[in-house]
Amino acid sequence: MNWQSDIIKTLEWSGTVINREGKEKVADEIAAKVKDGDVLGVGSGSTVYMALLAIAKKIKEQKLHIKAIPTSIEISMFCAKLGIPLTTLYEDKPDWLFDGADEVDPNRNLIKGRGGAMFKEKLLISSSPVNYIIVDDSKLVDKLGTNFPIPIEVFPAALLHVENELRKLGPESIALRPAKGKDGSVITENGNLILDARFHDIGNDLELKIKSITGVIDSGLFINYDVKILVA
Ligand SMILES: O=C(CO)[C@H](O)[C@H](O)COP(=O)(O)O
CATH class of the missing domain: 3.40.50.1360 (Rossmann fold)
Structure with missing residues (x-):
């Protein structure tokens, strides 16, 4: 076909x-x-x-x-x-x-x-x-974060709050994911934004720490599933 x-x-x-x-x-x-x-x-x-x-x-x-x-x-x-x-x-x-x-x-x-x-x-x-x-x-x-950042889905109005709280967790960088083939940022199917955060060390508690920030819908980090x- x-x-x-x-x-x-x-x-x-x-x-x-x-x-x-x-x-x-x-x-x-x-x-x-x-x-x-x-x-x-x-x-x-x-x-x-x-x-x-x-x-x-x-x-x-x-x-x-x-x-x-x-x-x-x-x-x-x-x-x-x-x-x-x-x-x-x-x-x-x-x-x-x-x-x-x-x-x-x-x-x-x-x-x-x-x-x-x-x-x-x-x-x-x-x-x-x-x-x-x-x-x-x-x-x-061998280590998560080698090639990919952690994608974090964020409620748009919470973007600055989430970014500030994420910085406290010690990332190397945080970037708002840009859209491809369209102006602006990626908007998820749920109407949210994505922050891609690079961390040098990803501990077992990082998923929960990210999830506990108000405005975070969820992240692409899957620990102990x-x-x-x-x-x-
Ligand atoms: O998490 C995903 C999408 O959100 C995909 O499963 C992941 O990116 C792997 O994709 P591919 O099979 O194309 O390498």
Whole structure:
């Protein structure tokens, strides 16, 4: 189907599919776990797109009935195009979930949110009993913060307050995420802004410290979540 390869080409062009073969391999591993009747939590990112393509193929071949709970509008649209029925956390509980990550440390702690969907991703991980994180080996780091800042979703009116409180936690830098292809800043699907904060040392208590600032919706730091890591 042309539109599927167009989507992959767009992802490659935008630089998000760096290791396409690796991502396809791990996508096939996820598709192999899908059973008839499953309610799947679906994260965001190019690896998730690859997994959805593999799942859609399996659904068609084996005439499976599954439902997906998406974490972004893009993923909702992609599921709709693939003919995968959608549901919500109001109506269903996920049986399991798959999602990507930007960094994974040896203790399975994560940084996520390059795509800005970390609030819904965290909500879904918190609601799902089994969570697979699918990454290629470029995402494995000894220390979180090596390559990516921590994305923090902020209620717009609280921006200055949150920035001031974040500075007390000792970041190396804080930047308001700019929009691509449009003037101004990124506005999340929830109508909020994103601050990208780089920290030299990310302790186990940093996620809670960030979350406790009034005006923070959530962050892309995932410490001690129950996740299984599948590495291509
Ligand atoms: O957290 C995310 C989006 O908010 C993605 O899961 C993360 O950025 C990984 O993306 P990709 O699979 O394209 O490398």
